[in-house]
Amino acid sequence: MTIKYSIKTAANGLRTNKSRAALTILGIVIGITSIILVMSVGQGATNLILSQIQGLGSKTIAILPGRSPSGPSDVAQLFSDSLKEKDLELIKRKENVPTLDKIMPVVFGSETASYGSETYRLTIFGATELMSTILNAVPQTGIFFIEDDVRGKSDVIVIGSTVKEKLFGTSDAIGERIKIKGKNFRVIGIFPKKGQVSFFNFDEMAVMPYTTAQDFILGIKYFNRLIAIAASDATVDRTVSDLTITLRNSHNITDPAKDDFSIQTPKDIANTLGTITSVLTILLTSIAAISLLVGGIGIMNIMLVSVTERTREIGLRKAVGATGSDIMKQFLIESVMLTGIGGIIGIILGAVFSFLISIAISNYLEVNWLFTFPYSAAALGISVAAGIGLVFGIYPARKASLKSPIEALRYE
Amino acid sequence: MALIEVKDIKKSYTTDEVTTPVLCGLSFKINTGEFVAIMGPSGSGKSTLLHILGFLDRPSTGTYHFDDKSMDEHSDIELAHVRNKKMGFVFQSFNLLPRTSVLDNVKLPLLYSSTKEAHWQELAEKAIESVRLTHRIHHESSQLSGGEKQRVAIARALVLSPSVIFADEPTGNLDSKSGGLIMEIITRLNNEEGHTIVLITHETYTAENAGRIITLKDGLIESDKPVATRRSASHFAK
Numbered sequence: 001m002t003i004k005y006s007i008k009t010a011a012n013g014l015r016t017n018k019s020r021a022a023l024t025i026l027g028i029v030i031g032i033t034s035i036i037l038v039m040s041v042g043q044g045a046t047n048l049i050l051s052q053i054q055g056l057g058s059k060t061i062a063i064l065p066g067r068s069p070s071g072p073s074d075v076a077q078l079f080s081d082s083l084k085e086k087d088l089e090l091i092k093r094k095e096n097v098p099t100l101d102k103i104m105p106v107v108f109g110s111e112t113a114s115y116g117s118e119t120y121r122l123t124i125f126g127a128t129e130l131m132s133t134i135l136n137a138v139p140q141t142g143i144f145f146i147e148d149d150v151r152g153k154s155d156v157i158v159i160g161s162t163v164k165e166k167l168f169g170t171s172d173a174i175g176e177r178i179k180i181k182g183k184n185f186r187v188i189g190i191f192p193k194k195g196q197v198s199f200f201n202f203d204e205m206a207v208m209p210y211t212t213a214q215d216f217i218l219g220i221k222y223f224n225r226l227i228a229i230a231a232s233d234a235t236v237d238r239t240v241s242d243l244t245i246t247l248r249n250s251h252n253i254t255d256p257a258k259d260d261f262s263i264q265t266p267k268d269i270a271n272t273l274g275t276i277t278s279v280l281t282i283l284l285t286s287i288a289a290i291s292l293l294v295g296g297i298g299i300m301n302i303m304l305v306s307v308t309e310r311t312r313e314i315g316l317r318k319a320v321g322a323t324g325s326d327i328m329k330q331f332l333i334e335s336v337m338l339t340g341i342g343g344i345i346g347i348i349l350g351a352v353f354s355f356l357i358s359i360a361i362s363n364y365l366e367v368n369w370l371f372t373f374p375y376s377a378a379a380l381g382i383s384v385a386a387g388i389g390l391v392f393g394i395y396p397a398r399k400a401s402l403k404s405p406i407e408a409l410r411y412e
Numbered sequence: 413m414a415l416i417e418v419k420d421i422k423k424s425y426t427t428d429e430v431t432t433p434v435l436c437g438l439s440f441k442i443n444t445g446e447f448v449a450i451m452g453p454s455g456s457g458k459s460t461l462l463h464i465l466g467f468l469d470r471p472s473t474g475t476y477h478f479d480d481k482s483m484d485e486h487s488d489i490e491l492a493h494v495r496n497k498k499m500g501f502v503f504q505s506f507n508l509l510p511r512t513s514v515l516d517n518v519k520l521p522l523l524y525s526s527t528k529e530a531h532w533q534e535l536a537e538k539a540i541e542s543v544r545l546t547h548r549i550h551h552e553s554s555q556l557s558g559g560e561k562q563r564v565a566i567a568r569a570l571v572l573s574p575s576v577i578f579a580d581e582p583t584g585n586l587d588s589k590s591g592g593l594i595m596e597i598i599t600r601l602n603n604e605e606g607h608t609i610v611l612i613t614h615e616t617y618t619a620e621n622a623g624r625i626i627t628l629k630d631g632l633i634e635s636d637k638p639v640a641t642r643r644s645a646s647h648f649a650k
Contacts, residue, residue, distance in 0.1 A: 009523070317520070319466070319495060320524065321492050321496020321525065324488070
């Protein structure tokens, strides 16, 4: 029998039992849909994270206090006060880190601010005047504070758009004073609405000189972060190693395993987050694969029923000249077609759902989430679906091919 | 020339370690162009014999030569090819494919043959024409009457011009009028087109259309004699 007629015969077999075929492939459809969905959303998340990191700038280096945990029993927050003013001064010296362009200490905390009867819990972000260039934080109205404000611990504050709305509504905020921890701060600038940028939500933030934040609000003498900018992309690695040496000297550390700080480049962060998203994607994909397995067993079950139901047909085909392999081919093609159709429907549904999800995420989270159609996942999905049809179709098809024509014709 | 030659064939079935003999040593020849009826009461082994003659089953012992070639020389796949090319089957319960047109039902043996696809349509139409069903060619098998279904089955058996047609109680499920028409067609195939026919029946009046009647009883040949006055199918009556 030619392959063309094998396919035609199989298609006829499916057509005569449309609703049963549809229910049978449901498991495959759901499995493939989930796989496409997980892989597409995973790809989108990875892209989003990468774009957020790139927003930081490739020359940006973050210095974090504390030892990076070496295991589950390790305390991550060990030495969280290890970065001090002294370190900042040492790093600023040209002979220590010659390729350094800029360095900015950062402190942060959460506090309640009030204006009149309005209160709002905001993120206090203490930095230097460099913040407006490093993080591209330029006020829409008013001005950013200057070096003198940092040195003089001025009580000035630049607020995000949400903070402005919550405390002042539509009235003018520039020049007004808001109260945080009993101290008045003069609003000198308001950031434009920009949503989530590079892990910070500027809209809910209030920025002031770090010296002011340390003394009057947080009551600390250390930094939560040091943000360094290398002179160029090519000098990032050199800068990182110079920073490491400088800090080790400052902290009298000889054993690198005992570092009480860690240094991250955008590349490191991308790698770490990339690993996390891949692990999650693999995990979710394997869960989806279970539904494919269940779907495959369903296919086998229905094909067995079909073989029994069509015992007479098999007998007749054999009587008029079909060989065992003709019969086997017919039933195998039928099950592969069944799962293949399931796979195609799954890919279409998966693509549609991930597209809808990308729109929903972009709109509700106000991030730039791009829909990506996972071509590799689609190719994988269709081959897995067809493979399932083949694997789970073999047993029923073989059973059909072994039927004796007389037994089959006698079957009532 | 003998188309079919069986020598001392025996067949027994074993179920649950109990062996039931069905055929207990039969020998006969059927020549090309003969019309032979095999008769006998239920359980006499006539269907089993037909299955063996039709290459659907193998005898337990004994030899069977079809077209001068022993059945033992054929593999199962070759048996399928011989069935396809040289044998046609007509069953009591028609065995048409449901939800399939008359044309496609008749084409079924062609799917498994080496005949070029270009000739399929012509061959199928010719076979349908010879059972006078051209007006029903595109109807689905379920839309046909019992007699028409059996005519489709005959057309299907004819489509590859086999050397022999095996008919297993072809009128068993039909009323006398439809049955008469079926016997008329079968007789005509033998008389006019020279097809060898092996017909199984338990009805004497059906068997008397044939030129020779082999009667089985308890797995043995009780009698094997020519029909003195052949019944003409047009006088067929129940």
